[in-house]
Amino acid sequence: MNHLPLIIKREYLTKVRNKSFILMTFLTPFIIIGLFLFVGYLANVNNDTVRTIYVLDETDFLSESFKTNEQTIYNHLSEIDLETAKILANQEKAYGLLHIPNIPLESVSSAIRFYSVESPSLPFISSLESKIENKLSELKLQNEGVDLALIESSKTNVEINQESFEGVKTSKVGSVIKLIFGGAAGYLLFMFIIIYGNMIMRSVIEEKTSRIIEVIISSVKPIQLMLGKIIGTSLAGITQVATWIVLGAILLFATSAIFGVDLSQSPQQDMVNEALSNPESTDNIQMIANEFSRLPIGNLIVAFILFFIGGYLLYSSLYAAIGAAVDNETDTQQFMIPVLVPLILAIYVGIFTVIEDPHGTISTVFSFIPFTSPVVMLMRIPFGVPIWQQIVSLLILIMSFVVTVWFAAKIYRIGILMHGKKPTYKELYKWLKY
Amino acid sequence: MSNLLETKEVSKYFGDFQALDAVSIQVPKHSIFGLLGPNGAGKTTLIRIINQITMPDTGSVFLDGEPLQSHHVQYIGYLPEERGLYKSMKVGEQALYLAQLKGLSYSEAKKRLKYWFDKLEIGHWWDKKVEELSKGMAQKIQFVVTVLHQPKLLIFDEPFSGFDPINANLIKDEILQLRDEGATVIFSTHRMESVEELCDHIALIHESKKILDGKLNDIKRDYKTNSFEVGLLTDNKRALKQIIKSKFKVAPADFKSLHDDLKLNISLGSDGTSNDLLTFLTSQAQVLHFKELIPNASDIFIQTIQNNKS
Numbered sequence: 001m002n003h004l005p006l007i008i009k010r011e012y013l014t015k016v017r018n019k020s021f022i023l024m025t026f027l028t029p030f031i032i033i034g035l036f037l038f039v040g041y042l043a044n045v046n047n048d049t050v051r052t053i054y055v056l057d058e059t060d061f062l063s064e065s066f067k068t069n070e071q072t073i074y075n076h077l078s079e080i081d082l083e084t085a086k087i088l089a090n091q092e093k094a095y096g097l098l099h100i101p102n103i104p105l106e107s108v109s110s111a112i113r114f115y116s117v118e119s120p121s122l123p124f125i126s127s128l129e130s131k132i133e134n135k136l137s138e139l140k141l142q143n144e145g146v147d148l149a150l151i152e153s154s155k156t157n158v159e160i161n162q163e164s165f166e167g168v169k170t171s172k173v174g175s176v177i178k179l180i181f182g183g184a185a186g187y188l189l190f191m192f193i194i195i196y197g198n199m200i201m202r203s204v205i206e207e208k209t210s211r212i213i214e215v216i217i218s219s220v221k222p223i224q225l226m227l228g229k230i231i232g233t234s235l236a237g238i239t240q241v242a243t244w245i246v247l248g249a250i251l252l253f254a255t256s257a258i259f260g261v262d263l264s265q266s267p268q269q270d271m272v273n274e275a276l277s278n279p280e281s282t283d284n285i286q287m288i289a290n291e292f293s294r295l296p297i298g299n300l301i302v303a304f305i306l307f308f309i310g311g312y313l314l315y316s317s318l319y320a321a322i323g324a325a326v327d328n329e330t331d332t333q334q335f336m337i338p339v340l341v342p343l344i345l346a347i348y349v350g351i352f353t354v355i356e357d358p359h360g361t362i363s364t365v366f367s368f369i370p371f372t373s374p375v376v377m378l379m380r381i382p383f384g385v386p387i388w389q390q391i392v393s394l395l396i397l398i399m400s401f402v403v404t405v406w407f408a409a410k411i412y413r414i415g416i417l418m419h420g421k422k423p424t425y426k427e428l429y430k431w432l433k434y
Numbered sequence: 435m436s437n438l439l440e441t442k443e444v445s446k447y448f449g450d451f452q453a454l455d456a457v458s459i460q461v462p463k464h465s466i467f468g469l470l471g472p473n474g475a476g477k478t479t480l481i482r483i484i485n486q487i488t489m490p491d492t493g494s495v496f497l498d499g500e501p502l503q504s505h506h507v508q509y510i511g512y513l514p515e516e517r518g519l520y521k522s523m524k525v526g527e528q529a530l531y532l533a534q535l536k537g538l539s540y541s542e543a544k545k546r547l548k549y550w551f552d553k554l555e556i557g558h559w560w561d562k563k564v565e566e567l568s569k570g571m572a573q574k575i576q577f578v579v580t581v582l583h584q585p586k587l588l589i590f591d592e593p594f595s596g597f598d599p600i601n602a603n604l605i606k607d608e609i610l611q612l613r614d615e616g617a618t619v620i621f622s623t624h625r626m627e628s629v630e631e632l633c634d635h636i637a638l639i640h641e642s643k644k645i646l647d648g649k650l651n652d653i654k655r656d657y658k659t660n661s662f663e664v665g666l667l668t669d670n671k672r673a674l675k676q677i678i679k680s681k682f683k684v685a686p687a688d689f690k691s692l693h694d695d696l697k698l699n700i701s702l703g704s705d706g707t708s709n710d711l712l713t714f715l716t717s718q719a720q721v722l723h724f725k726e727l728i729p730n731a732s733d734i735f736i737q738t739i740q741n742n743k744s
Contacts, residue, residue, distance in 0.1 A: 003535050010531055211518030218485040218512040219535040430449050
């Protein structure tokens with residue numbers, strides 16, 4: 001008798017009807033969007049503070065570098081000495097006092113001083129420094145008799161256009177888009193395995209502690225129960241993630257409609273607006289659109305589905321076996337490490353080596369090793385991986401999936417009937433031979 | 435075929451440990467078969483093999499003459515000793531799920547569940563979660579789920595644990611009724627008085643081996659010592675005791691009676707019948723009490739285990 005659909009249905013319904021599951025499903029998008037809004041709000045508040053800076057420039061040639069803008073007001077002082085200026089700045093509760101002494105240009109760079117009550121923020125000091133550096137360099141060049149217009153016109157911005165031998169054009173922007181795509185796919189798989197793998201493990205432990213397991217497996221084969229559990233939980237997981245995406249999209253739309261004015265004032269938005277008003281940037285947008293159209297979308301979707309399922313099943317059967325081996329969740333720690341290490345390794349290899357060189361030896365090798373291949377391969381595919389490599393990697397994954405499920409089912413079959421003491425690795429090995 | 439279930443030379447190892455050593459049992463149809471043995475003897479392993487939860491290393495199991503196959507699970511109802519239900523699932527839903535796993539259709543399962551829930555007067559539990567029920571209540575549900583698919587073979591491992599005496603009796607009557615309706619029952623317990631009450635056949639497993647089996651009455655006949663418990667009314671108890679002592683092996687006995695009589699256990703040995711003894715006793719005193727000493731299941735259990743101690 002095939003009870004698999006029945007088991008899947010029960011597992012699915014139990015999960016999605018669970019109160020905390022429902023709560024998490026509907027609350028998470030709100031929390032995340034709320035967090036974004038909050039951070040955005042905080043950034044705005046931070047940007048709103050206006051700093052008043054007193055500038056005592058005894059040389060006079062730097063004054064024009066400090067122009068009052070939205071966030072900083074520069075008060076230029078003149079004809080008072082440093083001590084008076086300090087007292088004045090302090091009295092007026094200014095953010096600080098910048099003092100440029102009247103000494104020759106060659107040595108002034110190390111004599112400039114900033115006085116303040118609290119130590120000033122690092123970005124602020126950096127911006128002051130770069131303003132002064134630029135001005136001093138210009139002045140020095142001018143003193144050497146170089147024309148300023150010449151300096152201006154000599155500034156060049158280089159953008160290397162990339163093209164493959166087959167004539168496919170790409171660019172740095174394209175690489176970034178590919179990284180985002182691959183990274184998102186790999187990371188999604190990673191999170192999915194951790195969240196729903198744990199859920200499977202807990203549900204196995206629950207069956208053990210409630211002692212229903214022996215009743216169930218007198219009706220169905222343990223492997224059927226295990227697979228039913230994995231599939232049912234995964235479907236619940238897919239439902240949850242899908243709800244998150246839909247709800248998140250709606251919320252994002254709604255918040256940008258309601259708080260639209262607020263959001264557009266954020267500095268990021270300013271940058272985007274600036275870029276948009278820049279005539280060159282229409283080319284950029286065109287380029288981004290082109291890059292998207294050049295991504296191997298079909299390959300990406302098919303590979304994502306296959307590697308996602310393969311990788312997820314591989315790991316979730318291990319989670320099920322761990323759940324079967326122990327009596328309660330605290331005992332799982334010892335067995336979790338061997339599962340988590342390859343998973344984390346995959347993410348690190350993915351992030352560091354794939355960015356460096358998507359087709360280098362390390363990323364290629366790790367995209368074949370079954371426990372890291374789903375994540376690493378998903379990250380590599382946007383950069384274009386030969387189909388034969390994908391197929392070989394997938395075949396290795398499927399083979400190791402079959403072997404792993406066989407192992408897991410053995411441990412599961414014995415483990416679910418074992419109660420009491422936490423087993424050692426040696427005992428798990430013995431179970432394989434029962 | 436008069437046996438519903440037969441195991442032939444079933445052995446099972448867990449690593450180096452031998453859990454079962456060539457165990458053969460025959461469970462006759464429509465009988466209540468007591469599977470007895472001390473803790474850790476291998477009873478649960480044997481039951482799990484019959485339920486195809488574990489596979490035997492050697493030997494074979496036959497159900498109704500056929501070698502055990504996976505579809506046979508629908509003919510077996512098993513109430514394990516380690517039992518429980520999904521705590522956060524509703525009673526009705528859960529019972530339906532378990533019944534469907536045993537091969538019943540949804541509508542059939544629902545119909546039968548309604549019958550059983552009405553019979554045991556637990557209909558109002560249908561929408562409760564299991565965690566809201568007491569242990570005894572959960573056990574009742576568990577019992578219903580075990581028998582719902584009308585299995586030919588019922589296996590109960592310590593069925594009465596967790597029940598109060600009233601409910602235990604209720605379940606006992608249900609078991610007897612199921613037997614009368616044609617089911618065969620394997621019954622594993624440490625409570626010897628329920629073995630005495632229910633079982634027709636028993637098998638005793640000790641240290642992985644079957645050391646005794648057969649009809650309970652036959653076994654009792656084998657174990658009886660040709661001894662009798664008597665109560666005699668006499669003026670001189672000491673003198674009478676001396677007289678009897680000179681002819682038979684006697685031991686003091688203890689039972690309740692209305693008179694101050696001489697109470698003795700008299701053993702006849704291999705020769706001699708109850709009539710001979712009775713004739714002799716009536717010639718000496720007034721016989722108030724005369725009863726053959728029949729070993730009970732508990733005596734047989736303890737004696738057999740002790741005889742087999744190596």
